[in-house]
Amino acid sequence: MATTETSKGVGPGRKKLTEVLAESERLYELTKCYAGLKEFHYKTEDPIRYEVFHSKLLSSTIAAREMARMISGSAILREVAELCFVLFTAEGDVAAHSIGLLAHVRPMSKIIKWTIREDYEDKVGIKDGDIFEVNDPSVGGIQTCDVYTFLPIFWNEELVAWAGSITHESDPGATDPGGQGCGQIESFFDGVHEVMEKIGEQDKLKFDYEKKIERTVRYPNRWILDTKARIAGCIKMRDAVKEMIAEFGKEYYLGATKELIEEERRAMQARLIQRTIPGRYRENEFLSFAQSGLNVPFYAKKDFMTHIALEVNIDPDGRLRMDYDGTGSWGYHSCNMFPTGAEASACLVFTQSLAYDGRVNEGTLLDLRINIPRGTIANPDYPFVGTSCSWSVLGVTNYRLLNCLNRAYFARGYKEEIFIMAGAAGSAHFGGTDQYGKTFGMWMAECAGAGGSGARGVADGLDTGYVHFNPESDIGNAEIWELFFPMLYIGRRTGTDIGGYGKFRGANGLVSTWMAWNTGGLYSSHLAAPTKERILHGNGLFGGYPSPRMYSYYVTKSNAKDVISKRSPLPHSEGDIRNPDIAKLVKGDLHKVGTFHISEMLYDYDLYQFYYIWVQGGYGDPIERNPELVREDLENGLTTVETASNVYAVVLRKGKKGWAVNAPGTAKARAEVLVDRKRRGVPFKRWWKKERRKLREKKIDKMVMDMYFDAFSRSQKFKGEFSEFWGLPKDFAESKN
């Protein structure tokens, strides 16, 4: 029920939600334990009943997610499961969640807390049966195509919990179809924005909401079906909570939920102590933006770079701190990220790497402390920044954070836990006229598994079977994707040597080749592409190599129709990288692009070849790779004879039954590599002096220098460390020119 004159608030004990939240936070600050819990009452009293309670809590979220998938109208949900369902406490802390889009669990918590702090309780009213929707990243989300639904859960007129859900929508009505385009350089380009809007009451969507959606997004019908899927899942979770309260009692429900959170907080500390060596771990990243050639407003038309610094400190008592000090400024581009993104990233990494026992909740991140200086790309002080490609920053944070942990695991001896994440996202979006003659916009969600992972400490990366934002990764079926866009697959091959070399190599991602078909014209943009124009992200680990930078081809005015009529070969994959098939087998206007934002239409028979190179990276020295693995890769077309020889120093011979390893030849070749390395190597001091000279004489690319000076402007500490390391004069960092 809404607040009435006789009742103070809707929260537990009829307190105002603002008070409930403030009290919880106060108790944590005071005791460093969740809700001030020093001891476990419910767990101690009857550990079995407590376990039963948790089992029920968790299963309600899993059941909700499975049901919602069946209702959805979107391939993103049904085919590759881009959704997640979460139960929260009254104050917005995560009690339990399903598998799925794990990054959003923590942002959803932030959204509820934002709602409480904004006093929706009095200003909007929170009642049983209300439905709230939000997709504005500044409130706590990530990008506008991630849409969240929340239902308050009441018991005897007290709000005791929240049910929340998230689905990724294939089109939020942005200027770029699909909603994650690199042309969306400010939020004004992002399509529908909902800031915790009450879109329904008494479990029913409002008529005016449905009308608004009909006029706002490219696929209103699918959007509405997905909204209904989120609502139905939340209703199921709400019913489950009410059943549990009926069985266990309200006090037990509220108390045991809090204990589960505090228990997880302590478990997280214990995990960090058990698996890592405390200390300071640092990584950094360089984003390169190539916007001068993009179809964006004049004030965004430029090429530049941004520095991202990440320092992870693991304390001996198992608490972890992340610090972005040294990170550069926000800008007019699509890759800015609100601070919740950093928590989303931690949530993703911890859940897949440390806290995978299915008991993740608020406690997992409760002790985590994150510092992100205001005004940076990860904490913008301009409220209307573009965030449609915020996964560029979030993704590299995942990669960098896990690499810090990987080294900590290694130090402790947990080599099998080492997992190099695929970091930054690259995927295609399409818009135009579809095969049914209608306007369409879609995110090509085969990327939800297409890129694969980086190498592991004991095995290669997972080819075409992993994406960092959902451990239940999937590429789906080509026949399903072709229902949604006017293109024919003429190739869906696994790439060759695109995962990063190493003792264990990174995953080779998909290379999809499409031919425009049955369209009145279509165009495309890339997600995250502007940051990957020049720089190799993901550098691998312990001698492993990075994956190459992302690129794609497209051909307009193609003669593919003639090629087909003559039964001549078509390009189905890249072929020889130096003379790719798409260049030699068809004629037309060929474009090789990294940053990709087509400002011309593709028509029937035009071609588009997309490489899912997702910042993987290898592990260990390539010349330590088992030669048999190299041979297998060669048999499967995942590497070449040249790579086998030049990178892995493996000598192979081809017989009637395929390739065979020449073991003595390989041993000799590898010994020669070691000798050659020794010959080419220089002492560190000599290298440092040479680089320092270049720096002092400002013989560094201007874009790089600008990047560092931008980072200096945001952090005195970084400026000082940089100057100290390179032994620069005091005035160096003050005088950019």
Added chain:
Amino acid sequence: MTDIVIVDEAGNFRVGKAPTTPNDESVGFWNSLGDALEGWGIDLEKEATSVLPKLAVAIYSGTTMLNTILTRRGSRLGLIITKGFEDSLLQERGAQVWTELSYSDRLHAATHFHEEPLIPKRLIRGVTERVDLFGKVAIPLYEAEVRRAVKELIDDGVEGIVVCFLFSFMNPVHEKRTAAIAREVIKTARKAVPVYISSDISPVMRELSRLNSAVLDAYAAGHSRTHLQNIENKLVNNRYQHQLHTITASGGLVTIRYPRLVETLVSGPTGGMIGAKFLGESVGMRNIITADMGGTSFDVGIITERTYSIAREVTIGRYMVNIPSIVMNSIGAGTGMYVRIDPLRKRIQLGPDSAQARPGPVCYDTGNEIPTIMDCDLILGFMNPDYYLGGKIKLKKEKSLKAIAAKVAEPLGIDAYDTAAGVCELINTRMREFLKTMTAAKGLTTAEYSLLAYGGAGPLHLFGYSQGLPFADIITMPWAAGFSAFGLSTIDFTYRYQKSCNLSIPSEEDDSVRKRTGGEIDAIWRELETKARKEMTQEGLSDVRIKRIAYLRYANQLEDLEVYSPVDSVREPRSLGALLSSFEDLYRRVYTTAATYREAGFQILELGLEATSPKVRPRLEKKPLGDERPQSALKGEREVYFQRKWARSDLYEMSELKPGNVIRGPAVVEATNTTMPIPPGGKVKVDEFNLLRCRW
């Protein structure tokens, strides 16, 4: 073990058992048949040629095919696929790298892995062609590439060639032409290499599952057919007059010459569902929820109005396949599941792994020191250490107690027996919640359903996991351990047919549109019915009964609901309206009213038909109810730990129970292959069919 059920004309049945003989399954079959016939005083070795001519139907369902796949001992195959898709088997469907892993391993990405492809890359050839989503040829078949590919593959010594092209389920013209060319090339080369096309084996959408289905069929069906043929030969050589039959995963009964043996890949669990349906028909239950508990998993199935649902895409052995299968859902919950303490949290952790048959639980004393659910059952007195498998295996109770105390109870600081009781409560909760989830997912009201429990551990935890669930009835039976085999003997001849279509029904009730659409639906049903009647007549079947099925969804949804049509024809708008109402009623129950979306209109992408013809089946004999007192079955008493305290409990022999007997807890009813504890407050009544009906 190979279980056999033999049934006479009057419906009397006997169960036989013998060890399975993987190298030649006909040996195990024959021994098991001999064991069953012995029950009727027949010596198979001496009387086979006089008994087998009287046998009307022989059905066999084995695991050769699955074992062939799991052990990678199938045929050496070549694959011809749409050019550009040559890596499909290497890539797999992304979901296959984590499917069938435990919940925690699904989250823990470092543990995910690809299976080794069944066809190596060097035996895969791409051929240029494309059919679009409407079934229109977009790129013609490059026939020269086909010829070259086939020649290379047969030169490389393949034993079979699989063909799989995109959208062949919409238009198989390229697959059929490729097969024709391949057969020409093979003939010219004077080879005998079979060609399999995906549109014949699995003509439905999703190319990766269709490809898997076709590859598994070609890879393993040959081996399976050899074993089936051996069994048939053995029977026929002893004057059996008919063909051997086998069971499909969708509950169909087909001859062993059935072209799509991949559909028989997993038919073990199917037996339980078929048996449950039969039992329902025999004793008058229309709605049943089945619960099969074994050593590693708890499998749940649903029968509504005497009909079970068919899934069209399932996962078998980490392969996603388009094999029509009776819907059953499983969780890891069995008596072999390990019980440990999470060292970080000091909390009980069940599974996810199980002890399996080897090394087995601690009480087997064969090397395992980690306690299992069965060890908990044993120390609580639910099981008799001297009567396991009729006393063939002696269980070491003291070992179980020691392991539970040391590895679970002491770290928790609680008593070993309370710990064991808590563990049982926990696994019972897990199964109970799963039952609730499954019924909720289908929008069912459990009060309208009977719960039927079977499997070796079915009766053991029945009172535990069913407590608090408002079922109309809770039933198990003395032959629970062999119920799946029993089920196979109860099957009628059942043929299923599906056809893809693309029909839209707008939300506006426009009679002309509805008449047209209704006419199109009727036409497809008629076509399927004609085909069914023709095929079944050819098989000599009569008394064919038809059920019409529509797979309905709101426009633009990606998943549909299987709806059995309440009417035989939907030509009239009112009749079509009745079909749509059936869909919406079901939808509302499954997905809540908030998720309905009539404004979007309706869509049908597939229609189906089920045709059945009766065959001889076991008969559950109805006997008069006798004395309530089960004195003849009473065999003693022992202490059993119920509801966290010891209770002196009566002990009964299950096989000695008579209709009308009533047993009140605390008690334990034992059989050689199962056991059923009845807690205080619980009651079991033996009905006229010898079924055990449980009540609180």
